[in-house]
Amino acid sequence: CFYHGSPPCSDQQIGQLELEFNAVLPTDYLSFLKIHAGFSKHTDTGLIRTKHLQEAHRQLIAEFQQYLKEFSSLDRPVDPSDLIPFYESFGQP
Numbered sequence: 001c002f003y004h005g006s007p008p009c010s011d012q013q014i015g016q017l018e019l020e021f022n023a024v025l026p027t028d029y030l031s032f033l034k035i036h037a038g039f040s041k042h043t044d045t046g047l048i049r050t051k052h053l054q055e056a057h058r059q060l061i062a063e064f065q066q067y068l069k070e071f072s073s074l075d076r077p078v079d080p081s082d083l084i085p086f087y088e089s090f091g092q093p
Contacts, residue, residue, distance in 0.1 A: 003039065003040070003041050003042075004039070004040050004041075004042075004046075005035070005036035005038070005039045006036050006037040006038035006039065006049050006050075007036070007037060008033065008034050008035055008036060008037060009033040009034065009037045009050055013033075013037070013050065014030055014033055014034070017030075017033075017050060017053065018030070020054055021057075021084060024082070024084070025084065029086065032047075033050060037049055037050040037051070038050060038052075043090075044089055044090055045087075045088040045089060045090065046087065046088070046089075047086060047087055048085060048086060048087065048088055053084075053085070056085045056088070057081075057084060057085060059085075060080065060083060060085050061080045061081055064080035064083075065080070
């Protein structure tokens with residue numbers, strides 16, 4: 001078994017991601033992107049590559065809208081668009 005790390009993001013790519021996600025990405029994740037723009041173990045998807053992050057986000061929102069009309073955490077409603085998918089395992093979000 002082996003690990004595969006994608007090449008790092010440029011500062012410009014990180015800035016673009018911050019714009020797309022309204023600057024809510026965690027600092028440690030942004031720091032990680034300066035090392036790898038995605039990371040996986042063998043055939044597992046792992047950390048979603050940044051070039052697929054926006055599409056994964058759209059897909060997550062669509063799935064919430066289709067299957068789960070209301071979502072809450074600690075009895076407070078959660079807007080699915082505020083959730084950012086970082087990791088996927090063997091096609092399972």
